[in-house]
Amino acid sequence: MKVLVVGNGGREHALAWKLAESPKINGVICIPGNGGTASLDKCQNMPMRIDDFEGIARFAGVQGVSLVVIGPEAPLATGLADYLLAQNIPVFGPTKAGAQIESSKSWAKELMTDAGIPTAKGETFTDAEKAKTYLQKQGAPIVVKADGLASGKGVIVAQTLQEARTAVDTLWDKGFRKLVIEEFLSGEEVSVFAIADGITFRTLLSAQDHKRIGEGDTGLNTGGMGAYAPAPIVTPELMARIEEEVFRPIISALKRQDIDYRGVLYAGLMISTTGEPKVLEFNCRFGDPETQAILPLLATPLDKLLLACAQQKLADFPPLEWKPEKSVCVVAAAEGYPEDYQKGNTIAGIKAAEELEALVFHAGTKKKGDGVVTNGGRILGVTALGETFAEAIAKTYQAIEGIEFEGMYYRRDIGHRVLPKTPSPSVNTPSVPSSKSFSSEDEKEDLWGEKTEK
Numbered sequence: 001m002k003v004l005v006v007g008n009g010g011r012e013h014a015l016a017w018k019l020a021e022s023p024k025i026n027g028v029i030c031i032p033g034n035g036g037t038a039s040l041d042k043c044q045n046m047p048m049r050i051d052d053f054e055g056i057a058r059f060a061g062v063q064g065v066s067l068v069v070i071g072p073e074a075p076l077a078t079g080l081a082d083y084l085l086a087q088n089i090p091v092f093g094p095t096k097a098g099a100q101i102e103s104s105k106s107w108a109k110e111l112m113t114d115a116g117i118p119t120a121k122g123e124t125f126t127d128a129e130k131a132k133t134y135l136q137k138q139g140a141p142i143v144v145k146a147d148g149l150a151s152g153k154g155v156i157v158a159q160t161l162q163e164a165r166t167a168v169d170t171l172w173d174k175g176f177r178k179l180v181i182e183e184f185l186s187g188e189e190v191s192v193f194a195i196a197d198g199i200t201f202r203t204l205l206s207a208q209d210h211k212r213i214g215e216g217d218t219g220l221n222t223g224g225m226g227a228y229a230p231a232p233i234v235t236p237e238l239m240a241r242i243e244e245e246v247f248r249p250i251i252s253a254l255k256r257q258d259i260d261y262r263g264v265l266y267a268g269l270m271i272s273t274t275g276e277p278k279v280l281e282f283n284c285r286f287g288d289p290e291t292q293a294i295l296p297l298l299a300t301p302l303d304k305l306l307l308a309c310a311q312q313k314l315a316d317f318p319p320l321e322w323k324p325e326k327s328v329c330v331v332a333a334a335e336g337y338p339e340d341y342q343k344g345n346t347i348a349g350i351k352a353a354e355e356l357e358a359l360v361f362h363a364g365t366k367k368k369g370d371g372v373v374t375n376g377g378r379i380l381g382v383t384a385l386g387e388t389f390a391e392a393i394a395k396t397y398q399a400i401e402g403i404e405f406e407g408m409y410y411r412r413d414i415g416h417r418v419l420p421k422t423p424s425p426s427v428n429t430p431s432v433p434s435s436k437s438f439s440s441e442d443e444k445e446d447l448w449g450e451k452t453e454k
């Protein structure tokens with residue numbers, strides 16, 4: 001069986017790697033892929049634009065692929081799944097209508113509220129002045145969100161009213177004509193992904209990522225500087241609550257909207273200090289780097305799971321099997337990220353890291369001659385497993401230390417929350433400044449084929 005993976009990040013490398021691991025798979029084609037997928041066993045890159053729906057459909061037809069797995073939100077939000085399904089090509093990833101759960105914060109908020117899903121209280125505004133009047137009434141801290149995909153730069157957690165008003169103006173000036181303003185939630189953030197087939201769902205292991213660029217969870221927000229799984233805060237009891245209070249009702253709500261949602265439902269949750277889960281956001285795709293930590297723990301063949309989902313046969317699918325270990329992924333980024341960074345620097349030491357039993361997932365890389373060079377903000381995700389988090393963390397850092405490229409930056413405290421007797425600076429308090437947020441879309445310019453050298 002041949003599969004096609006759309007995207008070029010660490011998430012897509014992890015998906016391609018896991019799919020290629022299955023004995024049933026004899027070929028994985030990545031559009032456009034990256035330096036890692038280019039040299040993966042059974043895998044090849046196809047240098048096509050991911051907005052070339054017609055080209056992708058034609059290529060999938062000619063190659064006789066059994067499944068197209070769509071990684072990033074942008075092609076989902078613009079209808080790649082709809083286009084392929086119309087040509088009878090099996091797809092893992094929701095249609096444009098389903099992807100609104102990520103592409104429209106106001107739509108998602110309304111859906112959640114109607115379905116009684118616990119989430120921050122919020123209001124939608126199409127008038128900047130009315131939004132500011134509302135801010136004044138609510139006070140700070142408060143959260144201002146753009147309605148629409150914003151390459152991860154659409155959420156501002158404002159500590160002061162002045163910051164919140166500026167956020168409204170900034171988003172308005174960027175052309176967003178719909179804003180969601182919502183209550184600030186404090187607690188600990190976790191990511192839970194459900195594989196949904198339109199009728200039922202299966203949750204994957206929970207994960208937590210480190211969004212800030214700096215150690216101690218400080219500084220600008222990024223697409224994610226590291227992740228680990230499973231998240232100890234998500235006990236089996238809490239997972240059961242998340243399944244019943246979040247995923248079951250959202251799937252029913254989608255069904256009521258006549259949306260046959262087949263793909264990942266990513267719930268970004270805030271867990272309050274008393275253990276109550278509330279949804280911060282839904283995404284229509286796998287999270288990155290969480291996927292790079294979760295998939296190495298999956299013992300069930302990924303191709304079978306994704307195919308069962310695409311064929312709406314999850315109800316009959318056996319329980320998912322997981323390795324008992326802990327998994328930690330540390331992201332190596334280019335100096336300057338999440339702002340400006342250089343590209344084209346040679347990367348050394350990947351083989352040596354792999355020899356230390358680490359998995360090296362590529363994100364912003366491309367092949368150049370016999371080697372690989374940097375080609376984005378987040379460059380690599382290095383994952384290792386261990387019997388304990390301490391062991392997994394030690395193995396990951398031992399591996400990443402052997403990798404080198406000019407301007408290489410990585411946080412040295414990934415997983416600090418899960419190490420014994422460590423205070424929990426991850427708790428999201430209003431005192432942490434956050435003016436910018438970047439998502440897995442930070443490699444977007446490459447995805448759309450517009451390679452702006454930075």
Ligand code: AMP
Nearest residue numbers: 120143155157182183184185268280281
């Ligand atoms: P979103 O894209 O909606 O997940 O927002 C991006 C990030 O902003 C989240 O991962 C949180 O760190 C933060 N955030 C979003 N909504 C809230 C909220 N209501 N309260 C506190 N932080 C939030």
Ligand code: GLY
Nearest residue numbers: 224287288289439
């Ligand atoms: N790790 C955050 C995201 O994928 O959006």
